[in-house]
Amino acid sequence: MNTIEEKLWNYIDGTCSEDEQKAIGLLIAQDEVYRRKYEELLKLNQEFSQMELDEPPMAFTYNVMEGIRAEHARQPLKAAINPRIIKAIAGFFILTILFFVIYMLSSVHVSTANVSVHVPDAVKLPDLKGFFNIRLLEGFIFFDVVLGLFLFDAWLRRRGASKQYKGVQ
C-alpha cells in the first residue's frame, strides 16, 4: 500500500496510470490533508528542479583533449603505422629483388653449342647490359641505407616517447 507521499510523488511525476491520476486528483481537490501535502511536495519539486550545476575548471575541455592527444601518442607502433607505408616498403623491396634477379640473369653467360633458340625477326630483345651499371647499383644501395636509417630513427623516437609517457604515469 502506497503512502500519501508516494502517491503524490507519482502524481507529480506522472508515473501512475490514468485512473490513479484521476483518483489522486480528486483526493487533492476534496481532502485537506492531501491538498496540503500536495502543495508542500509541489514546492519542493520546483526547488529540486532549480538546483544549479557545478562548474568545472576553465581548462577542463583543454585538459580532456590533451589527454586524448596523449593517448594517441602512446598508441602501439603496430597500430600507429599507416598500412600504405607498409605496402610501399614491401613494393620497394619486391622491385629491388626483381631488379637483382634480372641483373643476375642478364649477367649469366649461357653457351650451348647444340641449342639454338629461334627468335622471330620481329622480336627485339632489350640490351640489359647497357642498362645495368655500377652507378645504378650504388644508387640503389644508398637509397636502401637512407630508408633503413630513417625507419630506425622513427622507431627510436616512438620508443623514447613511450618511455617518457610511462614515466609520467
Add this chain to the structure above:
Amino acid sequence: MQSKLSDIELIEQTLAGNQAAYADLIKRHQRFVFTLAMRFSKNREDAEEIAQDCFIKAYRSLSSFQRQSKFSTWLYSIVYTTAMTFLRKKRVDTDSIDDESTYIQLENHSGFDVNSAENKSRSYYLNQAIAQLLPDDAAIISLFYMGEQSLEEIGQALNMEANTVKVKLFRARQRLKEKLERNLKGEVKELI
C-alpha cells in the same frame, strides 16, 4: 560558443576525424558530468579526475555507441562506472560508502561563501543537503532533476530496473527533504 549541431551529428564528425567536434560535445555535457562526478566523489579534485577520465573513455568507445539511447544516457552510464571504479581504487570500503554519517561533516563545495549570510539562501541549503546524501541517492536526484532523464534512462545509466529507480528516487527525495529541513532548523536555532 557552443555548436548548434545535435549530439549525433557531432559524434559522426568526431568519428570522421574532427576532434574539434568532440571538444564541442565536451563543452555541452561537461557541467552535468562534473556535477554527477561531484555527487559520487564529494570532492572537486576527484570529480575533475573522474569527469576527465569519463570523457576520454567515451571518446575511446565512441564507435561502439549504438545510438539506441540518448548520448547523455550512455555518457552518464560511463560516469557511474568510472566513479565506482575510482572510489574502489581509492580504497573507500563499502561500509564507509554506505554510511550516511560520512557525508554529514563534508565541507561545502557549492561555490558559495559559507560565512556570507547573504549567500545562505534556500539554494545554498539545498546544495548542502544534497552533499550529505549517499552517492547513489544524490546521483538519482541529479539525473532526474538536472539531467532530465526518465526513470528508464536512469535505470540504463545506473544498471537498474526502472521500478527500482522509482523506489530509490522516492526514498532519496524523502531523505533530501529531511536533511533540508534539519539544516534549515539548525540555522534558525543559530540565529535565535
